[in-house]
Amino acid sequence: MIGVNELELHQLDRRYEGLRRREPRREARLLASLSEHGQQIPIVVVGEHVVVDGFKRLRALAKLAHDTVAVIAWSIEERDALLLGRVMRTAEEDALEQGWLLCELRDRFSMSPSEMAQRFDKSESWVSRRLALVVDLPRAVQEHVRAGALGAYAAMKYFVPLARANQDVCVALAAELSRHKMSTRQIGAVYAAWMAGDEAE
Numbered sequence: 001m002i003g004v005n006e007l008e009l010h011q012l013d014r015r016y017e018g019l020r021r022r023e024p025r026r027e028a029r030l031l032a033s034l035s036e037h038g039q040q041i042p043i044v045v046v047g048e049h050v051v052v053d054g055f056k057r058l059r060a061l062a063k064l065a066h067d068t069v070a071v072i073a074w075s076i077e078e079r080d081a082l083l084l085g086r087v088m089r090t091a092e093e094d095a096l097e098q099g100w101l102l103c104e105l106r107d108r109f110s111m112s113p114s115e116m117a118q119r120f121d122k123s124e125s126w127v128s129r130r131l132a133l134v135v136d137l138p139r140a141v142q143e144h145v146r147a148g149a150l151g152a153y154a155a156m157k158y159f160v161p162l163a164r165a166n167q168d169v170c171v172a173l174a175a176e177l178s179r180h181k182m183s184t185r186q187i188g189a190v191y192a193a194w195m196a197g198d199e200a201e
Contacts, residue, residue, distance in 0.1 A: 004042045006068045009058065013050040016082065019100045020055055022148035031060040042070040046081040053085050079109045083119055094152040096137070096145060099130035106131070136160050138167055141174040149178035150187075157184070158191040169194075 033040075039061065043054025051058065052074070061069055074081050086093070086101055105111040113131075117124045133156060134142070141159050144150035150159075155174075163170040173194070177187055 004070050004072050007045075007049060007071050008068050009062060009066070011049050012045070012058070012069070012071075013048065014055065014058070015050060016052060016104070017055045018146060019097065019104060021094075021097060021146050021152055022056075024148045027056055027060065027148075030056055031063060034060045035064055039066075039070050042072040044074055044081070044085070045071050046074050046076065046078050050078060052078075052081045079105065079111075086120075094156070095130055096133055096142070096152045096156055099132075099134040100142075102127060102130050103134050133160060136163055138163055138171050138174075140171045144174055144178040147178075149181065150174060151184050154184040154187045158187055162191065162194075 034057070039057065041054075041057070043057055044052050046052055049071075054069075054071075058069060074084075076084070082101065082105065086098075102116055105116055106113075111119075113124045113127045117127050120127070137155060137160050141150070141155060141163070145152050145155050159170050159174055162173070173190070177190065182190070
């Protein structure tokens with residue numbers, strides 16, 4: 001590791017930003033804090049300024065029209081940085097975010113299910129279930145989750161089984177409910193009504 005430095009926002013590679021969902025309320029609180037106190041915690045980069053932690057801070061700083069950001073560089077491999085970052089955030093992550101990370105490790109770094117299971121101290125079944133979430137849930141629905149318009153738990157509980165039954169209906173329903181920022185309970189009620197209704201309903 002090296003000390004804290006300043007980088008311009010345009011210098012940063014944000015390729016992993018999509019592995020984390022957005023939470024509008026938390027981001028609003030962070031925006032207020034940064035506006036009042038400035039940046040207290042540096043973001044984390046590896047290699048050629050590839051960001052592995054601190055995307056909420058980056059978005060908030062951009063909204064505040066900052067040109068630079070405080071960064072700390074980890075002198076480890078990119079893959080290991082993603083794994084370490086995941087360990088640090090274990091309590092915050094949901095299964096869908098874990099699935100996004102596993103897909104990235106599989107596709108970008110050619111990690112096998114057995115290797116990922118070993119690195120996460122989980123079973124291969126755990127890895128397979130999370131990969132299946134990402135495979136089964138339509139990309140359009142995942143984007144609603146990433147944007148914070150649709151809760152990850154609701155997506156997993158209701159939209160994964162719906163996608164398996166009827167992907168077109170799943171995408172259309174997710175788009176409509178995302179517009180209204182509905183709670184998981186409200187989404188559950190709509191899903192139950194849809195399951196109980198006939199085709200016309």
